[in-house]
Amino acid sequence: ILNVEQSPQSLHVQEGDSTNFTCSFPSSNFYALHWYRWETAKSPEALFVMTLNGDEKKKGRISATLNTKEGYSYLYIKGSQPEDSATYLCASPRGGYNKLIFGAGTRLAVHP
Amino acid sequence: DGGITQSPKYLFRKEGQNVTLSCEQNLNHDAMYWYRQDPGQGLRLIYYSQIVNDFQKGDIAEGYSVSREKKESFPLTVTSAQKNPTAFYLCASKKGEVLQEQFFGPGTRLTVL
Numbered sequence: 001i002l003n004v005e006q007s008p009q010s011l012h013v014q015e016g017d018s019t020n021f022t023c024s025f026p027s028s029n030f031y032a033l034h035w036y037r038w039e040t041a042k043s044p045e046a047l048f049v050m051t052l053n054g055d056e057k058k059k060g061r062i063s064a065t066l067n068t069k070e071g072y073s074y075l076y077i078k079g080s081q082p083e084d085s086a087t088y089l090c091a092s093p094r095g096g097y098n099k100l101i102f103g104a105g106t107r108l109a110v111h112p
Numbered sequence: 113d114g115g116i117t118q119s120p121k122y123l124f125r126k127e128g129q130n131v132t133l134s135c136e137q138n139l140n141h142d143a144m145y146w147y148r149q150d151p152g153q154g155l156r157l158i159y160y161s162q163i164v165n166d167f168q169k170g171d172i173a174e175g176y177s178v179s180r181e182k183k184e185s186f187p188l189t190v191t192s193a194q195k196n197p198t199a200f201y202l203c204a205s206k207k208g209e210v211l212q213e214q215f216f217g218p219g220t221r222l223t224v225l
Contacts, residue, residue: 034213034214043116043202043219044202045216046214049213089155091154098143098160099160100157101154101157102154102155104153104154105154
């Protein structure tokens, strides 16, 4: 994998459903993996910065796991709520830790 | 409140005109970034600056220019040489330490008529 890729591109779930999506990134020269949430009409906000293989981070109903050897991270949302509707971006530094390469994002819509 | 401001929110310009997008932060962050977003694509890095009076090209710098005369400010000029300037532009900043997250402004939507 040469770039950061996210799947699926979009996702529609019902309120209360749990969901997950994937970020794939180059596993060579790994520095870190960032997750951001971008709500409509707002600025992207950082969710997690992950660095260690096997790491798991949690913020409320949202959690993320990291596999640096195979180059993927999963983001999980337990019991989705309409306020979780957003685009979820992942990014990984490349060419130095200051340059983030972003995936195209997963657009999540949670329907009441 | 500390944060990043971008102005204006919407900007319309005629083809062939240069236009400057403003980005200001009062977070005392060392590094600042400009990204461009197009539909269906991830954020693409235009320019970034790690310290005052220094900046580096990102992946899509052609047709853009920046300056970093003050720590708080990182304006982006979209020149007439940029072939497809209509896009959403995001500014971000972060502390100088490794592995810090970036903080984003609200963005400017530029439409070239």
